[in-house]
Amino acid sequence: MILERVKLTNFRNLEQIELDVSPRINIFLGRNGQGKTNLLEALGYLSLGRSPRGCRDQELIQFDEAFGRIDLVVGDRHGDATRLEAAIPRDGKKRIRIDGQVVERLSDLVGHWSVVRFDPDEVELAKGSPEHRRRFLDHTLSLSSAEYFRRLLDYRRALAQKNRLLKSWPRVSASELEVWNQELVKWGCPLLVERQSVLGRLEELTARIYSEMAPEGGTIELRLRSTVLPPQFEIPADPEALGPTQESLDRAGDHFRIALEDARMEESRFGHCRVGPHRDRLELLLRGRSLRRYGSQGEMRTASIALKLAQGEFLFERTQSRPAVLLDDTFSELDRERTDALQTWLHQEHQLFIATARIDDVVGMREWPGLRVWQVEGGRLTELDDISDARLEVLREELGQEEARG
Amino acid sequence: MSRPTYGSHRLDRLIKLLGRLPGIGSKSAARIALHLLADSDQGVQELMGAVQDVKDHVRPCERCGGIAESELCSICEDPRRDRGELCVVAQATDCFNIERAAVFQGRYHVLGGLLSPLDGIQPADLNLGSLAHRIASEDVEEVVIALSASVEGEATALYIQRMLDDDRLRITRLATGIPVGGHLDFVDDVTLERAFSGRRPLG
Numbered sequence: 001m002i003l004e005r006v007k008l009t010n011f012r013n014l015e016q017i018e019l020d021v022s023p024r025i026n027i028f029l030g031r032n033g034q035g036k037t038n039l040l041e042a043l044g045y046l047s048l049g050r051s052p053r054g055c056r057d058q059e060l061i062q063f064d065e066a067f068g069r070i071d072l073v074v075g076d077r078h079g080d081a082t083r084l085e086a087a088i089p090r091d092g093k094k095r096i097r098i099d100g101q102v103v104e105r106l107s108d109l110v111g112h113w114s115v116v117r118f119d120p121d122e123v124e125l126a127k128g129s130p131e132h133r134r135r136f137l138d139h140t141l142s143l144s145s146a147e148y149f150r151r152l153l154d155y156r157r158a159l160a161q162k163n164r165l166l167k168s169w170p171r172v173s174a175s176e177l178e179v180w181n182q183e184l185v186k187w188g189c190p191l192l193v194e195r196q197s198v199l200g201r202l203e204e205l206t207a208r209i210y211s212e213m214a215p216e217g218g219t220i221e222l223r224l225r226s227t228v229l230p231p232q233f234e235i236p237a238d239p240e241a242l243g244p245t246q247e248s249l250d251r252a253g254d255h256f257r258i259a260l261e262d263a264r265m266e267e268s269r270f271g272h273c274r275v276g277p278h279r280d281r282l283e284l285l286l287r288g289r290s291l292r293r294y295g296s297q298g299e300m301r302t303a304s305i306a307l308k309l310a311q312g313e314f315l316f317e318r319t320q321s322r323p324a325v326l327l328d329d330t331f332s333e334l335d336r337e338r339t340d341a342l343q344t345w346l347h348q349e350h351q352l353f354i355a356t357a358r359i360d361d362v363v364g365m366r367e368w369p370g371l372r373v374w375q376v377e378g379g380r381l382t383e384l385d386d387i388s389d390a391r392l393e394v395l396r397e398e399l400g401q402e403e404a405r406g
Numbered sequence: 407m408s409r410p411t412y413g414s415h416r417l418d419r420l421i422k423l424l425g426r427l428p429g430i431g432s433k434s435a436a437r438i439a440l441h442l443l444a445d446s447d448q449g450v451q452e453l454m455g456a457v458q459d460v461k462d463h464v465r466p467c468e469r470c471g472g473i474a475e476s477e478l479c480s481i482c483e484d485p486r487r488d489r490g491e492l493c494v495v496a497q498a499t500d501c502f503n504i505e506r507a508a509v510f511q512g513r514y515h516v517l518g519g520l521l522s523p524l525d526g527i528q529p530a531d532l533n534l535g536s537l538a539h540r541i542a543s544e545d546v547e548e549v550v551i552a553l554s555a556s557v558e559g560e561a562t563a564l565y566i567q568r569m570l571d572d573d574r575l576r577i578t579r580l581a582t583g584i585p586v587g588g589h590l591d592f593v594d595d596v597t598l599e600r601a602f603s604g605r606r607p608l609g
Contacts, residue, residue, distance in 0.1 A: 092431055107594075147595040157557045164523035176529055179521070179565045183557060 001113055001321050002075045002351050003043065009069040010062035012038040013379040024370025025352045027362055029384075031399055034376045036355035037119075040326045042070050043353055044115045046084045048142060048149065049096050049106035052117050052326075057088050066090050074113045077321050082112055107153065110146035114323035116312045118305070118330040125307055126291055126300035130225070130281030133307075137195055137224075137282055140202070140311045144318040148194055155187035155277065163272045170268070181260050184276055189252040191277040192228055197235045197248075198314070199224055205310035206303075213341040214302050218287040225283060227275040228252070228259045302338060309345055324351040331361055359396045362387060412436070417443070466498075469540070471516035471533050473498050481505075481513055488512040490547040494537065494566060496520050496559070500552065512550070515540065520558040521565060529565065541570060548576040555582050555600075 008017040013035045028036045041060075044052035051060060061068040070086045085097045096103050098112065125136060142149035162180035165172055203222040210220045226233070233255070235248050259275040267274045284291040284303055291303055315323050325346060331339050346352060347368075354361065355376075362373055366387060373384045375395070384391070411418045417439060425435035442450055466472070467479035474480075481487060481501070491512025495501055501514045517532040540546065551566060553559040567577055583601030584593050593601070 150594070150596060154557050158561070161521075161523050161557070161561070168523075173529065175568060176521070176565065179561045179568070180523075182564055183561050186560070187557070 001077065001324065003072060003113070003324060003353075004075050004081060005071075005073040006043065007069075007071040008039075008042050009067075009071075010065040011042045011068045011070060012060060012062060014038055014042065015062060015379055017381060019374070019381065021351075021353075022370045022372040023351055025365060025368050025372070026354065027365065027371065027373045028353070028355045028376050028381070029357070029359070029362060029373060029395075030376030031357055035379045036357075036376050037328055038379075039376065039381075040117070040328050040353060040355050043072075043324075044117055044326055045070050046072055046086055046096070046109060047113050047115045048139075049086065049094075049109050052115070053119075057094055058090060061088055061090055072113065076112075084109070084112055105150060105153075107142075107146040107150035110143065110149055111319065111321075114143045114315055114319070114321070115326050116308055116315070116323045117326040117328070118308055119328040120330070122304045122308070122330065123297070123301045125304040126284055126295065127304075128292075130283055130292075133282035133284070134280055136307065136311070137199075137202075138191075140314060141194060141198065143323070144315055145194075148191070151187050151190050155184065155191060158183040158187055159273060159276065159278055166267060166271050166273065169271060181257075184260070184273070185253050185256045188228075188277045189249045189256060192226065192252045192256070192280075193235060193248045195224060195277070195280070196229065196233065201317075202310055202314055205313045206306050209309045209313075209345070210303060210306040213306060213338060214299070217299065217302070220291075220303060220306065221285040221288070223283040223285060225281045226277075227279040228256045228277070230255065298335075301334070305334075305338065305342060309342075312350065322348070322350050324353065327352065327354045327356075329356055330354075331356065331358070357399070357401075359392055359399065359401055362392060466516075469536075470514050471498070471518060471536075472501050472514055486511075489545055491550060492540065492544075492546045492548070493550040493552050495552050496554065496562075504552065510550070512548075517553075517562070520553065520556075521562045522558045532562075534566070534569065537566070538569065541572075541575065546575065548578060551577065551579045 002023045003021055004023075006017070006019050006021060008014045011017075017039070028039055030036055041051055041053055041055075045060075051057070067087060067089045069088070070084075072084045073081050074084060075081050083097070083099050086094060087097075088094045096106070096109065098108065103109065124132060138148075138152055142152060158180060162177070162184065165177060165180060199222055203220070206222065207220045210217065225231075229252060233251070236245065256276070260273075263274045284307075286295055286299060286303065291300060295303070312323055312325065315321075330342070334342065343364075354365075356362075365371060371387075373387055374381045375384055384395075412421070420442070421432070421435045421439045424430055424438050425432050427435075430438070442453075463475055465474055467474035467482055468477050469482045470479060472479040472481060474482075488511045491510070492515055493501075493504065493510055493512055494515050494517060495504070496517050496519060498516050501516065504510050504514075515533065515537050517534070517537075519527050519532055521527060521529065521532070541549065549566075549570060551563045553563050563579060570577060581604050582597065583604060584590065584597070590598075
């Protein structure tokens with residue numbers, strides 16, 4: 001999928017933006033605080049209908065404005081264009097349209113526009129809490145399957161209902177609680193089984209990319225530690241990926257019901273549901289040991305990038321369509337070797353959107369085909385038609401940067 | 407920061423009250439208020455009269471919770487309706503949707519909402535006690551649960567099913583599946599899965 005055109009209205013500090021973008025590489029150059037990150041956030045918004053940075057909708061609207069809008073035109077692999085629009089009012093519900101038709105469920109967006117995003121906090125993916133990585137797994141599966149996303153939203157809804165009920169403990173009837181437990185099992189089991197069944201493939205991809213980026217750096221493994229399924233829970237190998245079998249779902253359901261039963265006393269004490277797919281944790285192991293505990297900063301950074309690249313590959317395998325890649329100030333955190341590895345991978349057919357404050361990033365990519373560069377200043381974009389040495393030197397002066405040494 | 411006003415606190419108050427109505431945002435409320443202002447006195451009187459008239463004479467049916475002008479609604483009073491079939495719906499408006507389709511000859515029971523702890527709606531807030539009472543006293547043979555297929559609708563259906571657990575009573579649910587005239591292309595997998603599991607032999 002290729003983004004062709006983007007139009008933003010009152011999105012954070014971007015009052016009015018209209019761009020035809022390159023199907024290959026787009027660089028947004030500017031000092032910090034000018035709107036580069038906001039622009040990438042807007043580009044990622046319509047992939048699942050929410051801020052990829054996890055911000056609330058109301059925060060996305062320009063100060064003092066009643067609404068914000070994002071309009072994208074995305075071409076699919078056959079070259080057919082789809083219009084995606086989000087209208088976000090300051091009060092009231094956002095409205096999302098696909099080709100002018102209002103969508104009732106965010107899951108309807110899946111498959112139209114997928115992005116893989118790298119941001120300066122990327123190392124958190126390996127270093128941060130296991131919940132962080134569970135969300136990554138959910139995000140990956142949601143981008144590849146509207147059904148997964150829809151079940152996830154329904155599961156979260158049922159979970160919120162049950163948790164609210166637990167807050168009024170002990171004035172809770174057992175029969176009412178039982179009803180919500182059943183709903184959790186119904187929506188949660190497909191999530192549990194689906195995660196288990198893709199984990200192996202995601203692990204293969206991550207390990208392969210990791211070893212390309214860090215030869216002899218050891219082997220990466222992914223471990224899902226479930227509050228519901230036992231470690232030895234196996235899903236019969238299904239090379240054609242025909243989806244979870246009823247038998248797997250039933251077995252997961254048995255485990256889930258028992259886990260909920262066992263957690264009954266505990267959850268009444270804590271006032272929230274303690275077991276289920278929302279509590280499962282994804283661990284990364286390097287050389288058989290917890291990366292988060294024993295890994296070096298460099299290893300964690302490489303593993304984070306490998307996971308994201310694996311996400312892109314996984315989405316390509318599942319949907320036959322390459323996600324666009326959003327890079328927010330990513331290269332500045334990387335050493336030469338990893339930058340090369342990342343850029344080599346990016347040389348594939350991904351459409352790139354790069355936000356950077358460094359002139360050197362433009363210099364480094366100047367020879368790449370299909371490059372377009374914009375300067376971002378105070379929420380306004382100006383395309384740089386001239387990226388000759390002389391012009392870049394002038395810009396370097398303006399941005400107050402020294403040339404990279406070495 | 408004070409809210410912008412229209413220069414008349416009377417008009418502001420009307421807009422505020424209109425804005426509390428379901429489905430009406432602040433902009434629509436202002437549009438309606440300004441429309442009323444421009445309307446003839448007679449038109450506005452008619453509207454106010456109609457609102458008052460409804461408040462005075464329309465009330466919930468004492469048996470089913472539907473809309474009635476006397477003790478019982480017209481459906482509950484109709485002797486031709488099948489007493490053996492009882493259709494459970496969330497809102498009174500659901501009865502009218504089903505009546506419009508003219509597919510159901512039995513009677514209704516309106517719950518007045520769906521279970522939703524997030525909105526503070528618990529079993530005691532729904533007309534569930536009277537449902538159990540009706541089933542015990544009215545020779546009901548089949549309960550048709552006609553609730554939406556949302557998380558809350560499913561949970562409420564399950565709750566009713568468990569509450570009414572009785573071998574002599576038939577409890578059914580409306581089928582979920584492909585809309586009539588709908589294209590298979592546009593049916594999502596979750597719905598398709600339901601449609602498959604609920605498939606029926608031809609003929």
